[in-house]
Amino acid sequence: MRAEFPDFRLGRVLATSFTATLTERRGDAVERIPTPHRLVDWLAVSGLAVNSCTTAQLELAKKLRESIHAVATAAALQDPLPASAVQVINDCSAQGRAAAILTSEGKRRWQLSSASRVEDALSVIAADAISIIAGERDGKLALCASPTCQAAFFDTSQSRTRRWCDMNTCGNRQKKARFNAKERKSAKPTE
Secondary structure, eight states: OOOOOOOOOOOSOHHHHHHTTEEOTTSSOEESOOSHHHHHHHHHHTTOOOSOOOHHHHHHHHHHHHHHHHHHHHHHHTOOOOHHHHHHHHHHHHHOOOEEEEOTTSOEEEEOOTTOOHHHHHHHHHHHHHHHHTTOSSSEEEEOSOTTTOOEEEEOSSSSOOOOSOIIIIIHHHHHHHHHHHHHHHHSOOO
């Protein structure tokens, strides 16, 4: 029998989708890649299929994830970037042997080395993080307004005023909470 794991939260930005493999960071944290096989699954659905993953590679992936989260959070708050986290991102970016290729549909896709190593996939994620943190892409880093989440996300909305990492999860919960509070307030008897 296969263990059930929480669904992945996939977005349009690879690096921040990767940081969303740990959610509810300020509440009851939900780990979405608890096993090497689950990391393989996430990489596959993210277009970075690898053959296998070791426990050491999973730990490296989690270290990269937390480094991206720390640097993205600092960037969103306009704080100095933590040097140790920047170093992890740079090291992971430099370790891989992935190449950007153009598909016949005119899209960019990543081709990993023939061995399809986890390190190659992590280098792509690190490079994506570098591009958004360095301001090379159209959008801005922001933090989810949910007090239990506070995930870093890349806001590409036209106004750059998005408040939630994902409207289907955090945003919906907050809208429900406001609605329920309003209902409770209107249901109170007046004196």
